[in-house]
């Protein structure tokens with residue numbers, strides 16, 4: 478991917494977005510900070526920051542990053558750092574928690590792309606914490622696309638899939654979850670729910686790409 482492509486992409490999709498779902502929206506379309514799609518919906522994570530939409534050059538880069546091209550982390554983390562610094566919650570973050578993979582999937586892939594990305598985030602005080610674990614292997618989220626009630630299916634797929642390591646709690650901590658892609662938000666939501674049950678005061682989310690802008 479040439480430098481020109483991803484710079485153009487940032488200009489196109491790095492503009493205004495809803496801080497609840499991460500989808501593109503006009504600031505004039507926000508009510509209480511949320512887009513029309515998010516009205517009346519409750520998320521366990523408090524706000525989200527993202528680099529762009531899961532399409533075009535960013536989609537190719539994120540997919541390649543997930544499939545062995547870890548050298549792309551240099552560019553992707555640079556973009557993620559910009560999104561983080563512009564998020565409005567940058568100063569609040571105390572811990573970065575990468576969304577965990579199940580150990581079997583991590584073994585197959587050889588790395589957790591979210592942890593690789595997290596290690597390149599710049600922050601003067603926040604630490605990386607890996608005490609959130611995936612205790613149940615879930616199906617690939619994309620395998621549900623043929624279902625009509627796909628959001629509900631995805632939520633059910635990740636329900637109870639995460640836990641905090643025994644003896645660790647997050648009481649009063651302000652956490653930023655880090656992941657590569659947000660699809661319906663079910664994974665982030667379940668992770669945030671688990672962290673809040675463990676005492677977290679705030680859970681933000683930082684992702685590279687947000688999918689699902691188009692039906």
Ligand SMILES: [Zn+2]
Nearest residue numbers: 495498512515
């Ligand atoms: Zn929204």
